[in-house]
Amino acid sequence: MPPACLLMGTLWLLLAALNPAWGSNNTLPLVMWHGMGDSCCNPLSMGAIKKMVEEDLPGVYVLSLMIGKTIAQDTENGFFLDVNTQVSMACEQLAQDPKLKGGYNAMGFSQGGQFLRAVAQRCPSPPMKTLISVGGQHQGVYGLPRCPGETSHICDWIRKMLNSGAYRDLVQKHLVQAQYWHDPLNEDLYRTHSLFLADVNQERMVNESYKKNLQSLEKFVMVKFLQDSVVDPVDSEWFGFYKPGQGTETETLQESALYKEDRLGLAAMEKAGKLVFLASEGDHLQFSREWFDAKLLPYLR
Template sequence: MKELSKGYNIVGLSQGSLIGRGIVEFCEGAPPVRNLISVAAPQAGVASIPLNAGGTTVRTIANSIMKAGAYSDYAQKRFAPTGYIKLPKLYILFWQNIKGYLKSCKFLPKLNNERPNDRNPAYKKRFSSLKNLVLIMNENDTTIRPKESSWFGYYEDGSTKKVLQPREVPSSCNSLSYTPKVYIDFTSGLYCSQKNRFISSCFNNSTPVSLLLVRQLRHDGHMLDSVSTNGNVTNSQFNLQTKLYMEDWIGLKKLDKAGRVKFIKVEGNHLQISGAELLHYIIPYLQ
Protein backbone atom coordinates (compact mmCIF):
# COMPACT_ATOMS: atom_id res chain seq x y z
CA MET A 1 0.00 0.00 0.00
CA LYS A 2 1.29 3.43 -0.95
CA GLU A 3 0.08 4.91 2.35
CA LEU A 4 2.37 2.56 4.27
CA SER A 5 5.44 2.92 2.08
CA LYS A 6 7.28 5.08 4.64
CA GLY A 7 6.57 2.68 7.46
CA TYR A 8 3.85 2.06 10.01
CA ASN A 9 3.26 0.78 13.55
CA ILE A 10 1.50 -2.36 14.76
CA VAL A 11 -0.38 -2.84 18.02
CA GLY A 12 -1.13 -6.49 18.72
CA LEU A 13 -3.45 -7.81 21.40
CA SER A 14 -2.78 -11.32 22.72
CA GLN A 15 -2.36 -13.76 19.81
CA GLY A 16 -2.81 -10.83 17.43
CA SER A 17 0.71 -9.79 18.43
CA LEU A 18 2.03 -13.04 16.95
CA ILE A 19 0.31 -12.19 13.67
CA GLY A 20 1.87 -8.74 13.82
CA ARG A 21 5.30 -10.24 14.38
CA GLY A 22 4.68 -12.64 11.53
CA ILE A 23 4.13 -9.65 9.26
CA VAL A 24 7.47 -8.23 10.38
CA GLU A 25 9.44 -11.47 9.95
CA PHE A 26 7.79 -13.26 7.05
CA CYS A 27 6.79 -10.51 4.59
CA GLU A 28 9.69 -9.95 2.24
CA GLY A 29 9.73 -6.55 0.55
CA ALA A 30 6.80 -5.26 2.60
CA PRO A 31 6.62 -1.68 3.93
CA PRO A 32 8.74 -1.40 7.08
CA VAL A 33 7.21 -1.74 10.52
CA ARG A 34 8.66 0.94 12.77
CA ASN A 35 7.25 0.05 16.18
CA LEU A 36 5.66 -3.21 17.33
CA ILE A 37 3.59 -2.92 20.51
CA SER A 38 2.69 -6.30 21.99
CA VAL A 39 0.04 -6.48 24.72
CA ALA A 40 -0.31 -9.69 26.77
CA ALA A 41 0.95 -11.89 23.95
CA PRO A 42 2.15 -15.52 24.04
CA GLN A 43 5.46 -14.58 22.41
CA ALA A 44 7.23 -17.68 23.74
CA GLY A 45 4.13 -19.90 23.68
CA VAL A 46 1.63 -21.14 26.25
CA ALA A 47 1.66 -24.33 28.31
CA SER A 48 -2.11 -24.84 28.14
CA ILE A 49 -5.14 -23.85 26.09
CA PRO A 50 -6.00 -20.21 26.93
CA LEU A 51 -8.80 -20.17 29.52
CA ASN A 52 -10.76 -17.48 27.73
CA ALA A 53 -10.81 -19.20 24.34
CA GLY A 54 -14.50 -18.65 23.80
CA GLY A 55 -17.45 -19.91 25.83
CA THR A 56 -17.73 -23.03 27.97
CA THR A 57 -18.45 -25.30 25.00
CA VAL A 58 -15.48 -23.98 23.04
CA ARG A 59 -13.16 -24.40 26.04
CA THR A 60 -14.36 -27.97 26.55
CA ILE A 61 -13.75 -28.83 22.90
CA ALA A 62 -10.37 -27.07 22.91
CA ASN A 63 -9.13 -28.91 25.96
CA SER A 64 -10.35 -32.21 24.52
CA ILE A 65 -8.34 -31.51 21.39
CA MET A 66 -5.38 -30.67 23.60
CA LYS A 67 -5.63 -34.04 25.33
CA ALA A 68 -6.11 -35.82 22.02
CA GLY A 69 -2.98 -34.29 20.56
CA ALA A 70 -2.29 -30.57 20.15
CA TYR A 71 0.39 -31.29 17.57
CA SER A 72 -1.71 -33.52 15.33
CA ASP A 73 -2.35 -32.28 11.80
CA TYR A 74 -6.07 -32.12 12.59
CA ALA A 75 -5.61 -29.78 15.56
CA GLN A 76 -2.91 -27.69 13.91
CA LYS A 77 -5.11 -26.94 10.91
CA ARG A 78 -8.29 -26.13 12.84
CA PHE A 79 -7.48 -24.57 16.23
CA ALA A 80 -5.38 -21.41 16.28
CA PRO A 81 -4.07 -21.78 19.88
CA THR A 82 -2.39 -25.08 18.97
CA GLY A 83 -0.07 -23.05 16.75
CA TYR A 84 1.59 -21.59 19.82
CA ILE A 85 1.11 -24.29 22.46
CA LYS A 86 4.52 -25.29 23.80
CA LEU A 87 4.33 -28.19 26.22
CA PRO A 88 7.49 -28.23 28.34
CA LYS A 89 6.75 -31.55 30.04
CA LEU A 90 6.35 -35.02 28.61
CA TYR A 91 2.74 -36.18 28.38
CA ILE A 92 3.31 -39.94 28.31
CA LEU A 93 -0.11 -40.86 26.97
CA PHE A 94 0.29 -38.82 23.80
CA TRP A 95 4.07 -38.36 23.71
CA GLN A 96 3.85 -34.59 23.51
CA ASN A 97 6.80 -32.49 24.67
CA ILE A 98 9.37 -30.06 23.30
CA LYS A 99 10.45 -32.54 20.62
CA GLY A 100 6.86 -32.90 19.48
CA TYR A 101 6.48 -29.12 19.51
CA LEU A 102 9.54 -28.53 17.35
CA LYS A 103 8.59 -31.26 14.92
CA SER A 104 4.85 -30.73 14.49
CA CYS A 105 3.76 -27.29 15.73
CA LYS A 106 3.21 -25.30 12.53
CA PHE A 107 3.55 -21.67 13.56
CA LEU A 108 5.53 -20.62 16.64
CA PRO A 109 8.71 -22.70 16.12
CA LYS A 110 9.05 -21.03 12.71
CA LEU A 111 8.25 -17.56 14.06
CA ASN A 112 10.80 -17.92 16.88
CA ASN A 113 13.45 -19.56 14.69
CA GLU A 114 13.59 -22.46 17.15
CA ARG A 115 14.37 -25.36 14.82
CA PRO A 116 18.18 -25.79 14.94
CA ASN A 117 18.53 -26.94 11.34
CA ASP A 118 16.01 -24.52 9.86
CA ARG A 119 16.81 -21.07 11.25
CA ASN A 120 16.19 -18.30 8.75
CA PRO A 121 18.56 -15.31 9.08
CA ALA A 122 16.07 -13.15 7.17
CA TYR A 123 13.57 -13.41 10.06
CA LYS A 124 16.21 -12.20 12.49
CA LYS A 125 17.27 -9.36 10.20
CA ARG A 126 13.72 -8.10 9.72
CA PHE A 127 12.76 -8.38 13.39
CA SER A 128 15.92 -6.65 14.61
CA SER A 129 15.22 -3.75 12.23
CA LEU A 130 12.36 -2.54 14.45
CA LYS A 131 12.79 0.93 15.88
CA ASN A 132 11.06 -0.11 19.10
CA LEU A 133 9.62 -3.33 20.50
CA VAL A 134 7.20 -2.72 23.38
CA LEU A 135 6.36 -5.84 25.41
CA ILE A 136 3.52 -5.36 27.89
CA MET A 137 2.79 -8.10 30.43
CA ASN A 138 -0.24 -8.28 32.73
CA GLU A 139 0.98 -8.98 36.24
CA ASN A 140 -2.02 -11.20 37.10
CA ASP A 141 -2.51 -12.84 33.72
CA THR A 142 -4.22 -16.23 34.04
CA THR A 143 -4.64 -16.74 30.30
CA ILE A 144 -1.01 -16.66 29.21
CA ARG A 145 0.84 -19.41 31.07
CA PRO A 146 3.45 -18.50 32.04
CA LYS A 147 2.67 -14.79 32.03
CA GLU A 148 6.37 -14.11 31.33
CA SER A 149 5.76 -15.37 27.81
CA SER A 150 4.57 -11.83 27.09
CA TRP A 151 8.24 -10.83 27.59
CA PHE A 152 9.62 -13.91 25.74
CA GLY A 153 10.25 -15.72 29.04
CA TYR A 154 9.24 -19.37 29.32
CA TYR A 155 9.42 -22.54 31.39
CA GLU A 156 12.63 -24.50 31.47
CA ASP A 157 12.35 -27.65 29.35
CA GLY A 158 10.81 -30.46 31.39
CA SER A 159 9.38 -28.14 34.05
CA THR A 160 6.33 -25.99 34.66
CA LYS A 161 7.79 -24.39 37.78
CA LYS A 162 11.04 -22.66 36.81
CA VAL A 163 10.57 -19.76 34.41
CA LEU A 164 13.60 -18.71 32.40
CA GLN A 165 14.00 -14.97 32.12
CA PRO A 166 13.49 -13.28 28.74
CA ARG A 167 16.73 -11.36 28.77
CA GLU A 168 20.31 -11.45 29.98
CA VAL A 169 21.36 -9.83 33.23
CA PRO A 170 24.68 -8.09 32.54
CA SER A 171 27.83 -8.32 34.62
CA SER A 172 27.67 -4.54 34.77
CA CYS A 173 24.32 -3.01 35.63
CA ASN A 174 25.01 0.06 33.53
CA SER A 175 24.36 -1.40 30.07
CA LEU A 176 20.74 -2.48 30.46
CA SER A 177 17.76 -1.30 32.47
CA TYR A 178 18.25 -3.85 35.28
CA THR A 179 19.51 -0.96 37.43
CA PRO A 180 19.43 -1.99 41.09
CA LYS A 181 17.33 0.25 43.29
CA VAL A 182 17.05 -1.57 46.59
CA TYR A 183 18.28 -4.96 47.72
CA ILE A 184 17.11 -6.55 50.94
CA ASP A 185 18.50 -9.53 52.82
CA PHE A 186 15.28 -10.76 54.43
CA THR A 187 17.20 -13.12 56.71
CA SER A 188 19.60 -10.70 58.39
CA GLY A 189 17.84 -7.44 57.64
CA LEU A 190 20.77 -5.99 55.67
CA TYR A 191 19.85 -3.27 53.26
CA CYS A 192 21.45 -1.67 50.21
CA SER A 193 20.17 1.22 48.12
CA GLN A 194 23.20 2.05 46.00
CA LYS A 195 22.35 2.68 42.37
CA ASN A 196 24.40 1.01 39.63
CA ARG A 197 26.12 -1.42 41.99
CA PHE A 198 25.76 -5.15 41.64
CA ILE A 199 24.51 -7.00 44.71
CA SER A 200 27.85 -8.69 45.43
CA SER A 201 29.37 -5.26 46.03
CA CYS A 202 26.53 -4.21 48.33
CA PHE A 203 27.02 -6.94 50.92
CA ASN A 204 30.05 -8.12 52.83
CA ASN A 205 30.70 -11.66 51.59
CA SER A 206 31.91 -12.64 55.07
CA THR A 207 28.48 -11.92 56.56
CA PRO A 208 27.13 -15.21 57.97
CA VAL A 209 23.85 -15.78 56.19
CA SER A 210 22.23 -19.21 55.93
CA LEU A 211 19.64 -18.21 53.33
CA LEU A 212 19.85 -14.99 51.38
CA LEU A 213 16.80 -13.91 49.41
CA VAL A 214 17.68 -11.06 47.10
CA ARG A 215 14.97 -9.09 45.37
CA GLN A 216 15.32 -6.26 42.94
CA LEU A 217 12.33 -4.10 43.70
CA ARG A 218 10.17 -2.90 40.84
CA HIS A 219 12.14 -0.86 38.37
CA ASP A 220 11.04 -0.17 34.82
CA GLY A 221 8.25 -2.70 35.30
CA HIS A 222 10.46 -5.64 36.30
CA MET A 223 11.01 -7.75 39.40
CA LEU A 224 13.95 -10.13 39.79
CA ASP A 225 14.46 -12.73 42.54
CA SER A 226 17.44 -14.90 43.40
CA VAL A 227 18.21 -17.28 46.25
CA SER A 228 21.65 -18.10 47.66
CA THR A 229 22.22 -20.77 50.29
CA ASN A 230 25.71 -19.63 51.27
CA GLY A 231 25.37 -15.87 51.37
CA ASN A 232 27.60 -15.33 48.34
CA VAL A 233 25.64 -13.72 45.53
CA THR A 234 27.22 -13.91 42.10
CA ASN A 235 26.20 -12.91 38.59
CA SER A 236 25.71 -16.54 37.58
CA GLN A 237 22.68 -16.81 39.84
CA PHE A 238 20.91 -14.24 37.70
CA ASN A 239 21.78 -15.75 34.30
CA LEU A 240 18.76 -18.04 33.90
CA GLN A 241 17.50 -16.78 30.58
CA THR A 242 16.14 -18.41 27.47
CA LYS A 243 18.27 -19.76 24.65
CA LEU A 244 16.16 -17.69 22.26
CA TYR A 245 17.70 -14.62 23.88
CA MET A 246 21.19 -15.95 24.65
CA GLU A 247 21.75 -17.33 21.15
CA ASP A 248 19.71 -14.49 19.61
CA TRP A 249 17.61 -16.60 17.27
CA ILE A 250 15.33 -13.75 16.18
CA GLY A 251 17.35 -10.64 17.04
CA LEU A 252 15.72 -9.94 20.42
CA LYS A 253 19.11 -9.65 22.11
CA LYS A 254 20.37 -7.32 19.41
CA LEU A 255 17.33 -5.08 19.86
CA ASP A 256 17.71 -5.15 23.62
CA LYS A 257 21.42 -4.31 23.55
CA ALA A 258 20.55 -1.30 21.39
CA GLY A 259 18.01 -0.14 23.97
CA ARG A 260 15.04 -0.69 21.67
CA VAL A 261 13.08 -3.20 23.80
CA LYS A 262 10.73 -1.93 26.49
CA PHE A 263 9.73 -4.51 29.12
CA ILE A 264 6.58 -3.17 30.78
CA LYS A 265 4.45 -4.73 33.51
CA VAL A 266 0.91 -3.53 34.23
CA GLU A 267 -1.55 -4.71 36.84
CA GLY A 268 -4.65 -6.75 36.06
CA ASN A 269 -5.60 -9.93 34.25
CA HIS A 270 -5.28 -10.69 30.56
CA LEU A 271 -5.45 -7.59 28.33
CA GLN A 272 -6.50 -5.33 31.18
CA ILE A 273 -4.87 -1.95 30.69
CA SER A 274 -6.01 1.41 31.99
CA GLY A 275 -6.48 4.58 29.99
CA ALA A 276 -3.53 6.16 31.74
CA GLU A 277 -1.31 3.17 30.90
CA LEU A 278 -2.51 3.31 27.30
CA LEU A 279 -1.53 6.96 27.05
CA HIS A 280 1.82 6.37 28.75
CA TYR A 281 3.01 3.08 27.23
CA ILE A 282 1.35 2.83 23.78
CA ILE A 283 0.31 6.17 22.32
CA PRO A 284 3.86 7.64 22.24
CA TYR A 285 4.92 4.87 19.84
CA LEU A 286 2.10 5.64 17.42
CA GLN A 287 3.05 9.24 16.81
Protein backbone atom coordinates in the same frame (compact mmCIF):
# COMPACT_ATOMS: atom_id res chain seq x y z
CA MET B 1 4.38 35.20 -1.62
CA PRO B 2 8.19 35.06 -1.87
CA PRO B 3 9.43 32.60 -4.56
CA ALA B 4 11.20 30.44 -1.94
CA CYS B 5 7.98 30.03 0.08
CA LEU B 6 6.01 29.27 -3.07
CA LEU B 7 8.57 26.63 -4.04
CA MET B 8 8.47 25.00 -0.60
CA GLY B 9 4.67 24.97 -0.60
CA THR B 10 4.57 23.34 -4.04
CA LEU B 11 7.16 20.76 -2.95
CA TRP B 12 5.14 19.92 0.19
CA LEU B 13 1.95 19.40 -1.85
CA LEU B 14 3.83 17.21 -4.31
CA LEU B 15 5.24 15.04 -1.54
CA ALA B 16 1.81 14.74 0.09
CA ALA B 17 0.33 13.63 -3.23
CA LEU B 18 3.05 11.05 -3.77
CA ASN B 19 2.81 9.67 -0.25
CA PRO B 20 -0.73 9.23 1.14
CA ALA B 21 0.70 8.82 4.64
CA TRP B 22 1.60 12.52 4.50
CA GLY B 23 -0.97 15.19 5.08
CA SER B 24 -2.23 17.32 7.91
CA ASN B 25 -0.83 14.73 10.34
CA ASN B 26 2.53 13.05 9.76
CA THR B 27 2.05 10.46 12.52
CA LEU B 28 2.74 7.00 11.15
CA PRO B 29 -0.34 4.86 10.42
CA LEU B 30 -1.24 2.22 12.98
CA VAL B 31 -2.11 -1.39 12.14
CA MET B 32 -3.89 -3.42 14.84
CA TRP B 33 -4.63 -7.15 15.15
CA HIS B 34 -7.17 -8.43 17.64
CA GLY B 35 -6.96 -11.43 19.97
CA MET B 36 -8.79 -14.75 20.26
CA GLY B 37 -12.57 -14.51 20.36
CA ASP B 38 -12.56 -10.89 19.21
CA SER B 39 -12.94 -9.17 15.85
CA CYS B 40 -11.51 -6.21 14.02
CA CYS B 41 -14.44 -3.95 14.71
CA ASN B 42 -16.07 -4.89 18.01
CA PRO B 43 -17.26 -1.51 19.37
CA LEU B 44 -16.49 -2.60 22.94
CA SER B 45 -12.88 -3.61 22.21
CA MET B 46 -10.95 -2.98 18.98
CA GLY B 47 -13.44 -0.41 17.77
CA ALA B 48 -13.10 1.48 21.05
CA ILE B 49 -9.28 1.37 20.91
CA LYS B 50 -9.30 2.58 17.30
CA LYS B 51 -11.52 5.49 18.30
CA MET B 52 -9.30 6.25 21.30
CA VAL B 53 -6.14 6.37 19.18
CA GLU B 54 -7.85 8.59 16.60
CA GLU B 55 -8.89 11.00 19.37
CA ASP B 56 -5.38 11.05 20.86
CA LEU B 57 -3.64 11.41 17.48
CA PRO B 58 -5.90 13.51 15.24
CA GLY B 59 -5.54 12.63 11.59
CA VAL B 60 -3.81 9.28 12.16
CA TYR B 61 -4.77 6.41 9.86
CA VAL B 62 -5.74 3.29 11.86
CA LEU B 63 -6.27 -0.07 10.18
CA SER B 64 -7.78 -2.83 12.31
CA LEU B 65 -7.12 -6.07 10.41
CA MET B 66 -10.10 -8.18 9.40
CA ILE B 67 -9.10 -11.73 8.47
CA GLY B 68 -11.99 -12.82 6.29
CA LYS B 69 -14.76 -11.17 4.32
CA THR B 70 -17.05 -10.53 7.28
CA ILE B 71 -16.74 -9.76 10.99
CA ALA B 72 -18.18 -13.19 11.77
CA GLN B 73 -15.52 -14.85 9.61
CA ASP B 74 -12.85 -12.74 11.26
CA THR B 75 -13.86 -13.99 14.71
CA GLU B 76 -14.14 -17.60 13.57
CA ASN B 77 -10.78 -17.50 11.79
CA GLY B 78 -9.14 -16.51 15.07
CA PHE B 79 -9.98 -20.02 16.28
CA PHE B 80 -9.83 -22.22 13.19
CA LEU B 81 -7.82 -20.74 10.26
CA ASP B 82 -4.18 -21.81 9.91
CA VAL B 83 -2.01 -19.03 11.36
CA ASN B 84 0.40 -19.06 8.44
CA THR B 85 -2.54 -18.43 6.11
CA GLN B 86 -3.74 -15.61 8.37
CA VAL B 87 -0.31 -13.97 8.34
CA SER B 88 -0.16 -14.22 4.53
CA MET B 89 -3.60 -12.62 4.29
CA ALA B 90 -2.48 -9.80 6.59
CA CYS B 91 0.70 -9.23 4.58
CA GLU B 92 -1.35 -8.99 1.40
CA GLN B 93 -3.67 -6.41 2.95
CA LEU B 94 -0.74 -4.31 4.10
CA ALA B 95 1.06 -4.49 0.76
CA GLN B 96 -2.06 -3.34 -1.09
CA ASP B 97 -2.81 -0.37 1.17
CA PRO B 98 -1.26 2.79 -0.33
CA LYS B 99 -1.48 4.60 3.02
CA LEU B 100 1.10 2.23 4.51
CA LYS B 101 3.79 2.57 1.85
CA GLY B 102 5.87 4.93 3.96
CA GLY B 103 5.85 2.55 6.93
CA TYR B 104 3.56 1.94 9.89
CA ASN B 105 3.44 1.10 13.57
CA ALA B 106 1.73 -2.08 14.72
CA MET B 107 -0.15 -3.07 17.86
CA GLY B 108 -1.26 -6.63 18.50
CA PHE B 109 -3.52 -7.80 21.31
CA SER B 110 -3.01 -11.26 22.83
CA GLN B 111 -2.42 -13.75 19.98
CA GLY B 112 -2.49 -10.80 17.57
CA GLY B 113 0.83 -9.76 19.14
CA GLN B 114 2.75 -12.81 17.98
CA PHE B 115 0.92 -12.82 14.65
CA LEU B 116 2.10 -9.27 13.96
CA ARG B 117 5.62 -10.30 14.96
CA ALA B 118 5.39 -12.94 12.24
CA VAL B 119 4.36 -10.18 9.83
CA ALA B 120 7.45 -8.20 10.83
CA GLN B 121 9.68 -11.22 10.28
CA ARG B 122 8.15 -12.44 7.03
CA CYS B 123 6.89 -9.31 5.28
CA PRO B 124 9.33 -6.37 5.47
CA SER B 125 7.47 -4.31 2.87
CA PRO B 126 5.82 -2.03 3.77
CA PRO B 127 8.17 -1.54 6.72
CA MET B 128 6.93 -1.97 10.28
CA LYS B 129 8.59 0.64 12.50
CA THR B 130 7.42 -0.12 16.03
CA LEU B 131 5.71 -3.28 17.23
CA ILE B 132 3.66 -3.15 20.43
CA SER B 133 2.61 -6.54 21.75
CA VAL B 134 -0.15 -6.23 24.35
CA GLY B 135 -0.28 -9.54 26.20
CA GLY B 136 1.12 -11.52 23.25
CA GLN B 137 2.32 -15.07 23.93
CA HIS B 138 5.72 -15.02 22.21
CA GLN B 139 6.91 -18.33 23.61
CA GLY B 140 3.47 -19.85 23.30
CA VAL B 141 1.24 -21.28 26.02
CA TYR B 142 1.11 -24.48 28.02
CA GLY B 143 -2.44 -24.35 29.27
CA LEU B 144 -5.64 -22.45 28.54
CA PRO B 145 -7.05 -21.61 31.99
CA ARG B 146 -9.63 -19.11 30.75
CA CYS B 147 -10.27 -18.29 27.13
CA PRO B 148 -12.49 -15.43 25.94
CA GLY B 149 -16.05 -16.55 25.43
CA GLU B 150 -16.10 -18.83 28.46
CA THR B 151 -19.84 -19.46 28.11
CA SER B 152 -19.29 -20.90 24.67
CA HIS B 153 -18.75 -24.61 24.07
CA ILE B 154 -15.85 -23.63 21.82
CA CYS B 155 -13.50 -23.07 24.77
CA ASP B 156 -14.23 -26.48 26.28
CA TRP B 157 -13.73 -28.12 22.90
CA ILE B 158 -10.40 -26.32 22.37
CA ARG B 159 -9.10 -27.46 25.76
CA LYS B 160 -10.10 -31.04 24.93
CA MET B 161 -8.27 -30.94 21.60
CA LEU B 162 -5.13 -29.40 23.10
CA ASN B 163 -4.99 -31.87 25.96
CA SER B 164 -5.63 -34.90 23.76
CA GLY B 165 -3.03 -34.12 21.09
CA ALA B 166 -1.98 -30.60 20.18
CA TYR B 167 0.71 -31.88 17.82
CA ARG B 168 -1.47 -34.19 15.77
CA ASP B 169 -1.49 -32.98 12.16
CA LEU B 170 -5.27 -32.54 12.06
CA VAL B 171 -5.30 -30.47 15.27
CA GLN B 172 -2.31 -28.37 14.21
CA LYS B 173 -3.83 -27.54 10.84
CA HIS B 174 -7.30 -26.64 12.08
CA LEU B 175 -6.88 -25.15 15.55
CA VAL B 176 -5.10 -21.81 15.90
CA GLN B 177 -4.23 -22.23 19.58
CA ALA B 178 -2.49 -25.56 18.84
CA GLN B 179 -0.09 -23.70 16.58
CA TYR B 180 1.34 -21.80 19.54
CA TRP B 181 0.97 -24.64 22.06
CA HIS B 182 4.44 -25.11 23.57
CA ASP B 183 4.86 -28.27 25.64
CA PRO B 184 8.05 -27.97 27.75
CA LEU B 185 7.82 -31.68 28.61
CA ASN B 186 8.01 -32.61 24.92
CA GLU B 187 10.31 -30.06 23.30
CA ASP B 188 11.29 -32.37 20.43
CA LEU B 189 7.64 -33.03 19.60
CA TYR B 190 6.96 -29.29 19.67
CA ARG B 191 9.91 -28.43 17.42
CA THR B 192 8.98 -31.12 14.92
CA HIS B 193 5.22 -30.60 14.65
CA SER B 194 4.49 -26.96 15.55
CA LEU B 195 3.39 -25.39 12.26
CA PHE B 196 3.73 -21.77 13.36
CA LEU B 197 5.49 -20.92 16.62
CA ALA B 198 8.49 -23.23 16.21
CA ASP B 199 9.10 -21.65 12.81
CA VAL B 200 8.87 -17.97 13.79
CA ASN B 201 10.94 -18.64 16.94
CA GLN B 202 13.71 -20.30 14.89
CA GLU B 203 13.40 -23.61 16.80
CA ARG B 204 14.27 -25.85 13.86
CA MET B 205 16.68 -23.70 11.87
CA VAL B 206 17.77 -20.10 11.70
CA ASN B 207 16.16 -18.14 8.89
CA GLU B 208 18.46 -15.15 8.54
CA SER B 209 15.77 -13.05 6.87
CA TYR B 210 13.52 -13.47 9.94
CA LYS B 211 16.35 -12.23 12.13
CA LYS B 212 17.27 -9.33 9.84
CA ASN B 213 13.68 -8.20 9.41
CA LEU B 214 12.90 -8.27 13.13
CA GLN B 215 16.06 -6.32 13.90
CA SER B 216 14.94 -3.59 11.50
CA LEU B 217 12.26 -2.57 14.02
CA GLU B 218 12.95 0.69 15.79
CA LYS B 219 11.21 -0.58 18.95
CA PHE B 220 9.69 -3.86 20.07
CA VAL B 221 7.44 -3.15 23.06
CA MET B 222 6.07 -6.05 25.13
CA VAL B 223 3.30 -5.61 27.70
CA LYS B 224 2.87 -8.18 30.49
CA PHE B 225 -0.27 -8.31 32.65
CA LEU B 226 0.76 -9.13 36.20
CA GLN B 227 -2.56 -10.74 37.21
CA ASP B 228 -3.15 -12.49 33.89
CA SER B 229 -5.57 -15.42 34.18
CA VAL B 230 -5.59 -16.30 30.46
CA VAL B 231 -1.94 -16.76 29.45
CA ASP B 232 -0.04 -19.68 30.97
CA PRO B 233 2.73 -18.95 31.70
CA VAL B 234 2.38 -15.18 31.84
CA ASP B 235 6.17 -14.88 31.36
CA SER B 236 5.52 -15.67 27.68
CA GLU B 237 4.30 -12.09 27.30
CA TRP B 238 7.91 -10.97 27.91
CA PHE B 239 9.32 -13.84 25.81
CA GLY B 240 10.02 -15.99 28.87
CA PHE B 241 8.79 -19.55 29.36
CA TYR B 242 9.06 -22.72 31.42
CA LYS B 243 12.54 -24.15 31.69
CA PRO B 244 12.85 -27.14 29.34
CA GLY B 245 11.77 -30.48 30.72
CA GLN B 246 9.29 -29.29 33.35
CA GLY B 247 6.19 -27.11 33.69
CA THR B 248 6.73 -25.40 37.03
CA GLU B 249 9.78 -23.14 37.05
CA THR B 250 10.09 -20.38 34.46
CA GLU B 251 13.05 -18.57 32.95
CA THR B 252 13.33 -15.07 31.52
CA LEU B 253 14.07 -14.29 27.90
CA GLN B 254 17.62 -13.40 28.89
CA GLU B 255 18.11 -16.83 30.49
CA SER B 256 16.82 -18.74 27.45
CA ALA B 257 18.80 -20.46 24.71
CA LEU B 258 16.87 -18.36 22.17
CA TYR B 259 18.48 -15.24 23.65
CA LYS B 260 21.92 -16.67 24.44
CA GLU B 261 22.28 -18.06 20.92
CA ASP B 262 20.55 -14.93 19.59
CA ARG B 263 18.58 -16.88 17.03
CA LEU B 264 16.11 -14.01 16.53
CA GLY B 265 18.48 -11.13 17.17
CA LEU B 266 16.72 -10.19 20.42
CA ALA B 267 19.99 -9.95 22.37
CA ALA B 268 21.37 -7.53 19.79
CA MET B 269 18.11 -5.58 19.84
CA GLU B 270 18.21 -5.26 23.63
CA LYS B 271 21.82 -4.09 23.47
CA ALA B 272 20.74 -1.45 20.96
CA GLY B 273 17.92 -0.29 23.25
CA LYS B 274 15.16 -1.57 20.98
CA LEU B 275 13.40 -3.89 23.45
CA VAL B 276 10.93 -2.38 25.91
CA PHE B 277 9.35 -4.42 28.73
CA LEU B 278 6.21 -2.87 30.25
CA ALA B 279 4.07 -4.25 33.06
CA SER B 280 0.42 -3.55 33.76
CA GLU B 281 -1.48 -4.36 36.94
CA GLY B 282 -4.61 -6.30 36.18
CA ASP B 283 -5.92 -9.26 34.21
CA HIS B 284 -5.47 -10.07 30.54
CA LEU B 285 -5.92 -7.00 28.30
CA GLN B 286 -7.37 -5.00 31.20
CA PHE B 287 -5.97 -1.47 31.20
CA SER B 288 -7.24 2.07 31.63
CA ARG B 289 -7.13 4.83 29.08
CA GLU B 290 -4.79 6.73 31.42
CA TRP B 291 -2.36 3.80 31.40
CA PHE B 292 -2.61 3.48 27.61
CA ASP B 293 -1.97 7.18 27.07
CA ALA B 294 0.95 7.26 29.51
CA LYS B 295 2.67 4.00 28.53
CA LEU B 296 1.83 3.16 24.91
CA LEU B 297 0.84 6.37 23.16
CA PRO B 298 4.42 7.78 23.23
CA TYR B 299 5.50 4.91 20.93
CA LEU B 300 2.85 5.87 18.38
CA ARG B 301 3.67 9.55 18.04
